[in-house]
Amino acid sequence: MGKLSAVWRETNHRYRLVAHQCGNCKKMYFPPRDICPDCHRESIGKMKEKQLSGNGRIESFTIVHDAPSAFARQRPYVLALVKLDEGPILTAQIVDSDFSELEAGKKVRAVFRKIREDGKGGIIQYGYKFVLE
Numbered sequence: 737m738g739k740l741s742a743v744w745r746e747t748n749h750r751y752r753l754v755a756h757q758c759g760n761c762k763k764m765y766f767p768p769r770d771i772c773p774d775c776h777r778e779s780i781g782k783m784k785e786k787q788l789s790g791n792g793r794i795e796s797f798t799i800v801h802d803a804p805s806a807f808a809r810q811r812p813y814v815l816a817l818v819k820l821d822e823g824p825i826l827t828a829q830i831v832d833s834d835f836s837e838l839e840a841g842k843k844v845r846a847v848f849r850k851i852r853e854d855g856k857g858g859i860i861q862y863g864y865k866f867v868l869e
């Protein structure tokens with residue numbers, strides 16, 4: 737594998753929700769890791785790519801209010817800890833959902849949305865966010 741594919745893999749997991757599973761203890765890691773922190777040497781060369789379903793449940797969440805600023809255009813948003821059905825827990829924004837319905841244990845699924853746009857250059861980054869099922 738060359739440098740390019742390593743870079744691709746780094747960014748790729750944000751789009752495809754791909755985890756790595758340790759071939760030794762079967763634990764899943766997202767973002768992917770090349771070595772299992774539990775098995776160390778035993779896991780070398782045994783980390784396998786696993787496609788995640790994008791389905792999970794809210795573990796906890798917080799409503800984030802941006803600090804007031806002359807440029808603030810963003811309304812409060814929700815950051816949640818989401819436990820995926822396959823096991824990994826990740827932090828992500830909850831979008832397009834009625835905030836009053838948010839509760840720990842509620843089902844969510846991943847969607848791909850614009851994360852940010854870098855000013856004049858117009859570079860748009862996409863990544864996963866979650867919506868209530």
Ligand SMILES: [Zn+2]
Pocket residue numbers: 758759760761762763772773774775776779
């Ligand atoms: Zn392991």
